[in-house]
Amino acid sequence: MNAERQLVVVARVLLPAGLDRLRERFEVRVGGLEAGWEDVLANAAGASALVADPSMPVNSELLDACGEQLRVVANFAVGYDNVDLEACKERGVTVTNTPDVLTEATAELAMALTLAAARRMSDAERDLRAGRWGGWDPAAYRGIEVRGSTVGVVGLGRIGARYAELAHGLGATIVYAGRSERPKAESKLGAERLSLPALLEAAAVVSIHAPATPETRSMIGAAELELIGPEGVLVNTSRGPLVDSEAVASALESGALGAAGLDVYENEPDVPTSLLEAPRCVLLPHIGSATIAARDGMASAVADNVIAVLEGEEPPSRVV
Ligand code: DGY
Numbered sequence: 001m002n003a004e005r006q007l008v009v010v011a012r013v014l015l016p017a018g019l020d021r022l023r024e025r026f027e028v029r030v031g032g033l034e035a036g037w038e039d040v041l042a043n044a045a046g047a048s049a050l051v052a053d054p055s056m057p058v059n060s061e062l063l064d065a066c067g068e069q070l071r072v073v074a075n076f077a078v079g080y081d082n083v084d085l086e087a088c089k090e091r092g093v094t095v096t097n098t099p100d101v102l103t104e105a106t107a108e109l110a111m112a113l114t115l116a117a118a119r120r121m122s123d124a125e126r127d128l129r130a131g132r133w134g135g136w137d138p139a140a141y142r143g144i145e146v147r148g149s150t151v152g153v154v155g156l157g158r159i160g161a162r163y164a165e166l167a168h169g170l171g172a173t174i175v176y177a178g179r180s181e182r183p184k185a186e187s188k189l190g191a192e193r194l195s196l197p198a199l200l201e202a203a204a205v206v207s208i209h210a211p212a213t214p215e216t217r218s219m220i221g222a223a224e225l226e227l228i229g230p231e232g233v234l235v236n237t238s239r240g241p242l243v244d245s246e247a248v249a250s251a252l253e254s255g256a257l258g259a260a261g262l263d264v265y266e267n268e269p270d271v272p273t274s275l276l277e278a279p280r281c282v283l284l285p286h287i288g289s290a291t292i293a294a295r296d297g298m299a300s301a302v303a304d305n306v307i308a309v310l311e312g313e314e315p316p317s318r319v320v
Pocket of ligand 1: 054076077078079102188238242286287288290
């Protein structure tokens with residue numbers, strides 16, 4: 001390594017919108033999408049900056065593999081549940097994320113999943129492609145309309161708030177649950193804050209936008225799905241561990257839950273077979289932020305954060 005140039009290790013990949021800027025300033029080593037854990041550990045040696053993503057556990061083992069010169073873990077995501085913040089703090093390592101740039105993309109995807117699940121699009125398309133469509137049937141694939149429904153937003157942060165605006169624009173009544181009051185959403189959208197059980201009971205659509213923490217783990221299980229009910233729709237674009245997938249699959253099978261739209265899973269990229277086989281269930285492969293603008297914005301935010309820390313400045317989006 002050139003003594004003048006610090007090493008940035010990209011554990012897996014970073015898009016050119018960020019990578020090219022890093023390459024102009026630093027030595028950059030990229031692991032690639034196929035990098036296994038042993039490759040990641042081997043590549044990490046000597047890193048001053050580590051670029052991670054939601055699929056990469058940034059734990060003590062990886063931090064130690066980087067070495068004592070490590071100064072920043074730049075997560076290529078707004079969520080940072082994959083990063084052991086305490087272990088980073090102990091080593092004096094800054095952690096950054098990529099908020100804002102993916103708000104619109106993720107909120108729109110949550111609304112797309114809402115509409116797709118509410119209108120049984122997955123079953124309908126699957127039947128059509130399999131040659132099972134026997135013609136127009138007034139009783140088939142009946143779902144619910146967002147207009148006139150109550151939409152419950154769990155976690156009214158940036159993405160939850162934008163999703164609430166979209167639902168309000170379609171004519172829904174908005175209720176929300178979360179740790180803090182959101183007076184702006186209350187006055188702008190007429191949103192009402194409820195406890196989680198009250199929200200689940202009141203809402204025809206429940207969309208999860210809370211971060212993954214020990215407190216939110218399995219916050220939606222069998223009892224909560226019962227409250228959402230046989231006509232209700234559950235949407236999750238946040239993180240898999242918040243929702244008990246087996247409980248969702250069995251509630252869909254039994255008819256206890258109306259429909260589900262999921263973009264995230266506990267052990268990605270594995271998706272439980274029970275979900276793959278469940279009816280009225282739209283499943284996407286973690287594409288909430290997958291627009292050109294959002295992903296380029298995220299890559300660029302990663303570069304901004306790395307450059308700031310390695311050049312001795314405050315990063316634009318520090319987590320710790
Ligand atoms: C995030 O940014 O946390 C998303 O899950 C990545 O799309």
